[in-house]
Structures are given as structure tokens and as C-alpha cells.
Amino acid sequence: MTDLIHATDPKTGKPIDPGIALSDEADIDRLCAEATAAFRIYRNTSLETRAAFLEAVAAEIMESGEALIERVMVETGLPRTRVEGERARTCGQLRLFARVVRDGDFLDARIDPARPDRQPLPRVDLRLRNIGTGPVAVFGASNFPLAFSVAGGDTASALAAGCPVIVKAHPAHPGTSEIVATAIRAAITRCDLPAGVFGMVVETGIELGAALVTDPRIKAVAFTGSRQGGLALMQAAAGRPEPIPVYAEMSSINPVLLFPAALASRGSAIGQAFATSLQIGAGQFCTNPGLVLGTDGPGLDAFIAGATASIEGAMPQTMLTPGIHAAYDRGVSRLASHAGVRTLARGDAPSGPHDAQAALFETDLAGFLEDGHLQDEVFGPSSLLVRVPDAGAFSDVLAHLEGQLTIALHMDEPDHPVVTTLLPVLEEKAGRILVNGFGTGVEVADAMVHGGPFPATSDSRTTSVGTLAIRRFLRPVCYQDLPQALLARALRDGNPLGINRMIDGKIAKH
């Protein structure tokens, strides 16, 4: 008899039926063998076949209908509008990668034609294209049960690159994972692809995930989650006889910088908008604004008043899992009892067992610089405000900070000169710099970077959201003097695929 995992309904603390079958060691071996066999077939499918498959996955997810929506809601405590929105985002992401595959830019096709008459030596014919790196292990995240989980951005970009995917399902939403996995399998059948293009592992612990990362047939790992979890995967991958890349999106407190002119003209409004961003989704976003740096003055007091009013009137929200809730409470207690930290606001008292009570704290510049742990991420609707004497002090704080996913600037035109001097520092600290907004709400687009210097991610050269995410799973191959008939169509004379190619250093569609 197969053992089952039952997720916990975070609103009630009760187990959810039906249970989902747990995997075992033999499944890892079988899935890796199937993925390896599927890799060569799948990566050599036409661009149109691969694009149509990604669209079929989106269609099958939509066809899962109410059953999926309801299972997500009960497993995560998230409200219907959020779940439906996240489903739309997930399907939109799959369709965007279908466009990326059809465009063919990701192939990075390059041709340096032969020059038989070159002196002192003739030049050979060189042609380059990207191919997939091999089977990818994807670790689903708890906080985006659809968009960063079984068919989320990591899976979509790996499949787009031509790599089979084996997902380690997040134990907080095994039922959701199973429904989405079924949708992917249906799309595989519909598109007549090998079953090994997709596999899923379900466990309550971490043993099978570790076995997956150390299996020699896995060639890359994508992960969204805690710093501890990401570091463990990085170590496991680096310790393999053949080390492989790990793309871990881990830890960020997403500083918000409040500049004097903006504070003076609209401090209270910024404070209210901040409180909304802080509390959306119970603060369970990688881009949640966990640190605010504000220049001292009446504008900052107005910001605090605006934020405080919004936080104090806010209804508590259920967190994703009992574990996340417990960690949040620990983090908040640590700040509340810190000698150098003052509590500015708390949300309403919780009603459910795993409700998060929002929190805003304050410290001063010296206190913040003194204790490195004040920049530890508290996952949930908690933020720490650091009062600085003037905008000149921002660079001291930034120099002290670890790498970040985002840094948000609230500024008006008179603030431009000081922002201009800070921009070089900001670029070296974060993957995305945004103006008069908050990092929550990550657009899935060509120009998005959801990445950043360590420990925001394990690899600042990459992004896990947006079309550039595909590059993580590609490697270039060069063909020298290969006869036309043997070349991939992307590299043949006459450009039969009609894609962009770099020929003799110039990009063009010829």
C-alpha cells in the first residue's frame, strides 16, 4: 500500500482529504531514467511542437477548472481572487514562453561564414546555436502554489529550453501539485511527446529532493524558498563529481528608500501604499518590503502615521502553513524584544490559528548598522523602518546591506540629483530598481529581472521571472564545417526558420 501525504488546511489546522501518494527512492531512479531518454527526443522537436506543447499545458491547467481553484484555496488559505489571478499569470507565462520558443532568439544562432582566401590562414565555417542542458530538477515554492510551483516559471523556462523537468512538489500543496502534474501529463499525451518530459516527486521530508539533486542525470536545479534550503542545494550540487548549476532564489528584504522631497509632498500617501504592499498576500512574497529607509523630518512622520493607520486597521490573514506562521511569529518577537528596536504598529489580533499579525518596527541608523541580524528576512507582513538623518546616509546603509531582489525609490523631481549619485550603488546591490512603487507584483516580461546578488539569489547573472529565465537551461554548441544537410535548420543557409541570427557580427533575419 502506498503511503499518503495530507496537507494541512491553514485556516482550520485540519488535514485535507484525499491524501496524495508519496514517492520513494525507486521513483527517483525511474524518473531520471525517463527524463534522460526523453531529453534527446524532446530537445530535437521543432520550435512549433515545443511552443504548442507549452500552450497545451496552459490549456489543460485551465481545463482543471474549479477542482484546481478549490484545492489551492484549501491548501494555502489564499482567497479566490488571488488564486484565479495566479492561475492566469501561470498560464500567461507558459504562453509567453511559447512565443519565446517560436521567435527563436533564445537559440542565439550565430554564423561566421568560411573565408577561404583569408591570410595567413583560411577561416573555417563556424555556426553556433544553443541547446538544452539536460534534465532539470525544479523545487516548487510554497508561496506561489501555481506560478512558482509545478508548472511555474522555472518549469516553463526549462521546458521552453528543451529540458525535461522533474518537480519536487512542495509538501504544503500536494493536491494542487497533483492536479497541475496531471494537466502537464495530459498535454504531453495530447502533443505525443515522451512521458519523461515531466516527472514529479512527492515527499514530506528532504531525502528524495537531495537524491534528485545528486543524481548524475540531473543537469541543473531551480529552487525558490528559504536561504537555508537554497544553500543546502548549492552545497549538494557543488559536491557532486560533476558539479551542476543551482538557480536558487532565496532571501531578500527589498529596501524601500524614501527621499526627502517625496516624503514632504506625499509622505502619508506613500505610507498607506507601503502598508498595502506589506500586507498583500499576508506578506508572503520574495519581494515584500521588509526594510524602509526614510530621511528624518515631518514627511517621515506623515509616512509613519499613514502606514500605522493602515496596519492597525488591517484584518489578520491566514498564512500558508503552520511552519511559516511559527517562523513569522519568532521573527516578529525577536524584533519586538530587541533593545534597539521600537514597535510602531501591529495589526489586529489573529482570529484563526495561523493568522499573521502585521508589524512595523523602527530603529535608528547606528542601531541598524550595529546588528547585522536586523537585515535577516522575516517572511510575512513585518517591516523595519530605519530613520536616517539625510539622503546622504543612504549609501552607508546600502554598503552595509546584502544583495537584494529589488530596491524601491520613492522620489520626486527635487530628489533626482541625490538619486543619480546613488544609482551606481543600487545597481550593485539589486536586480531591479523601481521608482514610486513596490517590488510586489513582478511583471512577467522580456525586460524583467527577478534575481540579484547573493543571497537574493545564488546566481546574479540570471532571472527566474521573465523570458531571460530560459537562458539558465541552455548551452552553446559550435559546428565547424558541418555540411548543410547535417546542420540544424536554425543554422542552415537561407534561414529556413526565419529567426534572428548574428552573421559576421551583425544581427539580422537572414
Place this chain on the structure above:
Amino acid sequence: MTDLIHATDPKTGKPIDPGIALSDEADIDRLCAEATAAFRIYRNTSLETRAAFLEAVAAEIMESGEALIERVMVETGLPRTRVEGERARTCGQLRLFARVVRDGDFLDARIDPARPDRQPLPRVDLRLRNIGTGPVAVFGASNFPLAFSVAGGDTASALAAGCPVIVKAHPAHPGTSEIVATAIRAAITRCDLPAGVFGMVVETGIELGAALVTDPRIKAVAFTGSRQGGLALMQAAAGRPEPIPVYAEMSSINPVLLFPAALASRGSAIGQAFATSLQIGAGQFCTNPGLVLGTDGPGLDAFIAGATASIEGAMPQTMLTPGIHAAYDRGVSRLASHAGVRTLARGDAPSGPHDAQAALFETDLAGFLEDGHLQDEVFGPSSLLVRVPDAGAFSDVLAHLEGQLTIALHMDEPDHPVVTTLLPVLEEKAGRILVNGFGTGVEVADAMVHGGPFPATSDSRTTSVGTLAIRRFLRPVCYQDLPQALLARALRDGNPLGINRMIDGKIAKH
């Protein structure tokens, strides 16, 4: 008094004057501090400034004149034509990266314009460009004292990316390194750049190199050398509090596949060409053909006869260092005394103390598959021929092989069908697949890949030769709703730099 290092003249075994000053721990700290300070200034120079600097480095190297050529010759034992050719290659590479910088494609500029009317939510304005990752440590290689050393491909691509470079000079050619470093410093002065754009560390051991890789101010490492050395750097980098990428080009035996039709029609000529490739530069190339797989028959006998005649008549050549020569002799002795291996040919007896005696060995398919050590790299003019029953057996051998830089195919039109079935396997094993040639002679071009699956390199997603090498030292930054005046010129409306940009998913110069 500063301690000096004296390289050994490999032709005589005698120390070379003048000695070169050794670095110490304090130099590491100073160089890292200077590189960090220079980074922000240097990465924000205009494309034209950076391109002109790369060209100035090439010009200064040429101005080093005879003094450089002669010092390379005495430190490496390489002949004048090779040294002058390598200098041309090195300067050509710097000028090619100047073109890459001016073109601006490496910035990967992307713009997703705001869509205020989008439903259900407006889209923000998103713009992306690449910036340098930070100071890079480059480990010079012994076998290309110019092209893979102080101002070689790693340095050129890192400088092009906007990253300061600290070179760990190879102790086999410290005088050469000092002359080239002086040329780079002169170019820095001429272009009015900060001194910290370039630094160099000289040592006889490995302590300072290790200190460099573990210094928190270093953000990436590039290395060309032994597998042992590369693995040690990978471990050191992965063990840092902030792990950083290591681009190590390590170990490859570059299989040569001889197909039946080609062997039948021109076995002897291929054998002669192979022997030439094997012995060029005393076989001291990463792309040296260390393994030959040939289908049994009279054509293979003709190949062996052609190769043997060429090897047996060959003059011995001086190897780069006493250490390389000793390692080569050990590797050859191991093969010569191996029970399953037969010696086919040896070159003339050595005359100088560090001359390499070329060698060709043979084993059969079963013997090769049985002993994994038969695919260990023997650095120098030694190769192992594996006689296989037919071309169908190639896939068994390939499946058994580690990752490679190159695989060369000698084939005629009747061989096309079997090559077609093998191509998918070849792509998964090597970074470059070449037809009717040998891997030696690596063209510096846009479509070149000098990389490949582990252990050929530490990171198969990259190349260390060709313009794509720049991508190793870049990371993307996204700007959301940043006012025009604050944007980098690469991202402003109207495309003031006139570069390719992806706007709403389409690449164009607007």
C-alpha cells in the same frame, strides 16, 4: 628587499635573468581594494572609452616589440613564428572585443514600455541592461603565454564587460607576464583610467591565488589549466560565504572519429594530418587530439601507417616547463606499460632535457571501455587509438566518455547517414563539433565555443574563446519606471547609442 622569481629556460634548464618581484599578502589586499574602487568608475565609462582602451592595450603590446617576443621564447621554448602568431592573435582578440563593446549587443538592452490602459492592471515601464559583475581574478595558463595569459581572452572579455581584472601570473613565464602587465598599465595611463582596472599577482606557489579567489571583493574567477587546479578553485569559490562563479577550462582529450568512407578514400592523408595536429606546439593544447576512434579495416591501417611515418620522423620539441615534461613522460609510460595497450609509434629520441617524445598507442574497444583511466588527459603529443568494429560502436564509446571541448569527425558523403544519427550524442558531449579538421586552431569569432560539458569546463553554458566569452562577466539589471534623465543612455527613448534593443519582444535598432 623584495624576493624574486626566476623562470627556467626549458631548453637549457637554467634560470632566466632578470628575476621578477614576488607579491605578498598585502598586495592582494591592496589590489582588491583598488579593483573595487576602479570598478564603479570603469563600468560606467562610455562604450567608446572602453573600446579605445582595449585597442590601446593591443597597441602597447605591439610596442613592447622584440623584448616581449624574446622573453616569451626563452621562457617557453616556443619558436619565433608561433610567438609572433600568438601575439597577433592576442591583439586581434583585444580589437575584436573593442568591436563587441562598440556594437553594444552585449548589453542585451530590453524595453517593455508602460501600458497604462492594460486590464486588469496597468503595465509598468521596464528596461533592462547588463552591467559587469565586479572584479575578476584571471589565472594565466602556461601553454599560451600571451593568448591565455595576462592579456588573453579571459582578461579581454572581462575588461570588455566592464570588470577590473587581477591576474595571477603563471610562474612559468613571469617575465613575459611583467612585460604585458606593463603594456596594460601604460594603456590605462594613456586612457586616463583608474589604476585598479588591472592588477597582477606573482608567486611561485598557490597561496596568493587561493587568497585572491576567497577575497570577498572578487566576484568571478577565470582559469585555464589542469583539472586538479580547476577543481580546487571551484571548491574554494563554492565554499565562500558568498559563492562566486568559476570559469575553469580544464581537461579534454578531444576525440577524433574516423568514419569508414573517409578512411577508405584517404586514410593515409588523414593519418598524416592527424600526426601534424598531434605534434603542433609539442601537443600542448587543450584541443590536442588525445583519442582516435577508427573503424577497423584497410583504411584504418592506412591511417596508422600515415600517422606512424609522420610521428617516427618527427623532431622532438621542447616542452614548456620541466614539470609539464615530467608529467608527460609519466603519462606516456603509464600507457606504454598498460597490459591492454600497444605502442604504435614513438618520435625521435629527445636531445634537450625537456623535449617531448611523441607517442601513438592503440587499444581495442573492450579494453578502452574497461579502464576509465584510459581517457585521462596526457598533456603533450600523445594519443590513443581505439579500434572499433564499425561506426555503430562509436555511440558506445561516446556514452562512456566524459565531456569534451571538441569532437572531430573525418567523414565523406557516404558516412552522412551514420553521422546524422550520432550528432545528438556528439552535441551532448562536446562544445564544438568539427568536420574533416582537428580541434587545434581555435578561431576567435562570434560563433566559436571553446567550452563543453564537465570536466572539459566547469560551466558548459559558457565559452572562453570568442565574443560570447563576455557574457560570463555580466549580470542583468532591471529599471522600473525610472525617469528618462536617470536612465543609462543604452535604455533611453530614441536609442541615443544606436544599438540593438529588444522592444516588446522584437530586436531592432530603435
